[in-house]
Amino acid sequence: MNLTAQDEIAVYVEGVREALAGLPAATRDELLEDLPEHLAEVLAEGGGSLYERLGPPAAYAAELSASAGFTTATPPAGERSRIAETAARHRARIDRVLRRADERAGPVLGYARASEFLALLRPAWWVLRGYLAAMAVAFMLHDHDTPLGLLPRAGDDDLAAILLLSLxxxxxxxxxxxxxxxxxxxxxxxxxxxGFLVIFAVVGFFEVDSAAQRDYYYTVEYTDPPPEPLSDIRDVFVYDAEGRLLVGVQLYDQHGRPIRLGDPMCDDELDSPVPIVNPGYPYCPDQAPFRAGEPSLSTAPSTGPSAGDAEQPPATPTTPAIPSPSR
Known part of the structure; x- marks a missing residue:
């Protein structure tokens, strides 16, 4: 026979009442006072009948009896019985306060009771609970040498993290x-x-927030790049096979393009840089590294001034004829 919700609740309450027959009447009435409303909420959540959700009425009655301080349905004697009855009355009062708070908070959320709104959020909580459980497992397996991140990574494998999250x-x-x-x-x-997952979520939230604030500003250390070839050249001095300094030399590559090295500036008598009007090498002939009586660039005459020529006075600077570069 199919029972309506009210009939199912009435049958279940009667079964619990019979199982609590050994308790004092006042205690039993207090324990059963809010039971119909609680059973109605359980049915509204779905997921099966009251027998499937809460078990047999006798098992539920045993739990109520234990929550009131009774180990069995038979009431203890003396002082223990009075303490248990007092605990049961306090529990009933707490339940009434919670029920009133539930009814008063409900209209704020647009429902008769706040619990009705929270029931709609249950699937979202299931997803969040699974995420927190996966993160807790990853946290216990993590080596803590690197940040954990937002995925439950037990190592460096992102696929394993997604699999753990899905499970x-x-x-x-x-x-x-x-x-x-x-x-x-x-x-x-x-x-x-x-409760553990809720605490884990709160602690993790503050850890992530603290890490975000701590890493907002950070110091970047720059290292000087290695010097490029010819980057420290400021002037070019060209000598002929006889060790004579050539002035006004122009350098070109195999395509006729001029080769520019150094900075066409030369210091005057006041050590102030003065630009060269018609740049040609060297920019500053007075700063030639090899003069009469000084070592040459190489001992080979074909590559620089010779030692014998170093004893002769420097030749008069001349500007060799340079072919015009093709344009």
Whole structure:
């Protein structure tokens, strides 16, 4: 026979009531006061019947009894019974306060209860929970020599990180679509895992934020590049086979293009740079490195002034005829 939601709730509440028959009437009524509303919320979440989501009424009654301080449905005697009844009354009051807060916050979000809006966010939480679980696994397997990043990288393989992320999200969705664990310990482990992931998410958020602020400004160290060939040449001095300095020399490559080296400037008597009007090598003949009586560039006469010519007085500078470069 198909039962409506109200009938299913009524049958389940009656089963829990019978299982709590050994408790004092006042305690039993307080434990059952908000049970119909809670069962209605469980049914609204979907995922199966109350029996599938919460287990048998007797198991649920045992959990309620344990939450009130009773190890069994049989009430303890003396002082322990009074403490348990007081705890049950406080629990009922807390549940009423939470229910009122839920009803008052609901209209702000556009719903009768805030829990109805949060129920719509459950699939998003499943995805986020899977991501956080994958990041937690990667954090434990990471060597911490390099930043972890936003992907759950256990190493340098991005494909493995995407696979781990996919497994975490799919596993979380599968776990979320299952019925709520019937036993108390599975539910406690689930809540403990959820609390750990929430703390992990908060700590990770502040770590990423701190790293972003710390790396916003950084110092860049530049190293001087190696000197280029001929980069330190300021002037060119050309000597003939007899060791005589040539003045007004022009240099051209194999295509007739002029070769420019150095800076066509020469210092005057006040050590101030003066530009050369008709540049030709050398720019500053007075600064020639080899003069009479000084060592030559090479001992070979064919490559520079000879040692014998160094003893002769320098020849009068002449400007050899240079063919005009082809344009």
């Amino acid at each position: 975490g999200i799919l596993g979380s969705i599968w776990l979320g679509r299952r019925a709520r664990p019937a036993g108390s310990w599975p539910r406690r482990l689930q809540r403990l895992g959820t």
